[in-house]
Amino acid sequence: MKETIQSSKEQIFEISEQTRREYETLEGELEDTRRKVSEIIQQTNEKRHQAQVARNRLAVINRDFNTFSNEEAKRVYDDANEYRLQLAVMEKEEKQLRERRDQIERRLLQLDDTLNRAELLVGQVSIVHNFLDGDLREVGEMVEDAKEKQAFGLKIIQAQEEERRRLAREIHDGPAQLLANVLLRSEILGRVYTEHGIDAALNELQDVRKSIKGSLSEVRRIIYDLRPMALDDLGLIPTLKKYLDGLADEQEETEIRFILHGNEYRLEVNLEVALFRLVQESVQNALKHANAEQISVKAEMRTTQVHLIIQDDGRGFDPAGSTNPGFGIIGMKERVNELKGDVKIESAKGKGTKITITIPT
Ligand SMILES: Nc1ncnc2c1ncn2[C@@H]1O[C@H](COP(=O)(O)OP(=O)(O)OP(=O)(O)O)[C@@H](O)[C@H]1O
Ligand SMILES: [Mg+2]
CATH class of the missing domain: 1.10.287 (Helix Hairpins)
Structure with missing residues (x-):
């Protein structure tokens, strides 16, 4: 032209x-x-x-x-x-x-x-x-x-798809399997009673109850992952405590600690959700990849910013490595970027991982 x-x-x-x-x-x-x-x-x-x-x-x-x-x-x-x-x-x-x-x-x-x-x-x-x-x-x-925006948009769509896939897999492998199992067991419950008597049937019922409890907490966890409702009602800090306590109860291998510095106060709800997600992804990563003995989450709510440190003593990794397959860390960086904050990932093989996040409030 x-x-x-x-x-x-x-x-x-x-x-x-x-x-x-x-x-x-x-x-x-x-x-x-x-x-x-x-x-x-x-x-x-x-x-x-x-x-x-x-x-x-x-x-x-x-x-x-x-x-x-x-x-x-x-x-x-x-x-x-x-x-x-x-x-x-x-x-x-x-x-x-x-x-x-x-x-x-x-x-x-x-x-x-x-x-x-x-x-x-x-x-x-x-x-x-x-x-x-x-x-x-x-x-x-x-x-x-x-083009950049499009690439960014595609990445978000891809991440959303990945999230849905993960969710479908979790529901399929977790509650759906458990419910199918419960259905099967409730069907054979009558047969156990007529064939083996009341004690055997009560034992079987005990197992069924355990299964139902399992699927219930699995469903709760999935709902929690989708949107921790406590966030709206209680705010960030209580929700984080609840979430980390729940995780600590679920598994014995890793000790999970939560430390709050300073006073807590309510933030804008979207900001609270974002901060919760940042901690959630960091902790999930530590549980999934680090094989750590200890995970600690420190939160400090200052007057103009929130400061978060999520640290584990696990195997560590190379944060600059381009072979990292997931969306977790990319998503964290994008979130922090959107919030005009700062994220620092310090990690090395065998040295554990420390993630420091600062977000202006
Ligand atoms: N705390 C950690 N300790 C050791 N390795 C880690 C840790 N956090 C992340 N990694 C490594 O970095 C990779 C990228 O993490 P990221 O959260 O982006 O993806 P993912 O966890 O594999 O998948 P997704 O988060 O999408 O479910 C992980 O696959 C893992 O190899
Ligand atoms: Mg991850």
């Missing part, structure tokens, strides 16, 4: 240059023609005068025919004829030259007009070119920006 405009500009410029050259040539020719015209006017005037003289003499001869010899009369006659012819030729030439002069003058006016218009056009095209030059650069930047 820009190239086309540029080339058009050059073409218009070329046309105007050609016009200017023609103009200059014609201007020279006009001067020449004007000189020739005035010369020929003079010559024709002279010739006309000569012809007139010759005609006058011829008239005298015609009048006093007897006083002139035949030769004399013939010479005068020939002269007069000759002048008349010459005059005719010269008058024709004069007429042609005048016509040529007028033609050149008209052509020069046209060329002048073309030149002015070409100059105007070059100016306008230059403006368009410069405008597009700047504008297209902006468009380019916008396209780049849009």
Whole structure:
């Protein structure tokens, strides 16, 4: 586009240059023609005068025919004829030259007009070119920006899909399996009673109850993962405590500690959800990947910011490694970025992991 405009500009410029050259040539020719015209006017005037003289003499001869010899009369006659012819030729030439002069003058006016218009056009095209030059650069930047946004959007969609897949898998493997199991067991409960008696049936019932309890807490955990309802009711700190206590109860291998510095206060609910998710992902990672003995979560609510440190003494990893397959850490970084906060991941193989998050409130 820009190239086309540029080339058009050059073409218009070329046309105007050609016009200017023609103009200059014609201007020279006009001067020449004007000189020739005035010369020929003079010559024709002279010739006309000569012809007139010759005609006058011829008239005298015609009048006093007897006083002139035949030769004399013939010479005068020939002269007069000759002048008349010459005059005719010269008058024709004069007429042609005048016509040529007028033609050149008209052509020069046209060329002048073309030149002015070409100059105007070059100016306008230059403006368009410069405008597009700047504008297209902006468009380019916008396209780049849009591409980034699109890539970012795709990543979010991908993360959402991944989250749904994970959720479906969890419900399928957890509560759905357990409920199917409960159904099966409740069906055989009657048979156990008739075949093995009341004690066996009560034992079986005990197992079924355990299964139901299991699926209930599994369903609760999934709901909790989706949206900890305590967040809205109680706020961040109590919800974190509850969540971490629940995790600690669930498994024995890892000790999970929660430490609060300073006073707690309620934040805007979206910010509380975000902070909860950041801790949740960090702790889940530590449980999933670190094989740690201890996980600690420290929270400090300062006047203008919230400070979180999630630390484990597990196997550690290379936070800069591009082979990290999940969305957890990417999502954490994006979240922190959106909140105009800061996240630092310090980890090394065998040295545990420390995640420091600071979010302005
Ligand atoms: N506390 C940790 N200790 C050891 N390795 C970790 C820890 N946190 C993260 N990692 C490593 O970094 C990788 C990326 O973590 P990330 O949370 O982004 O993905 P994920 O946990 O594998 O998957 P997702 O979070 O999407 O379920 C993990 O697969 C793991 O190898
Ligand atoms: Mg993760």
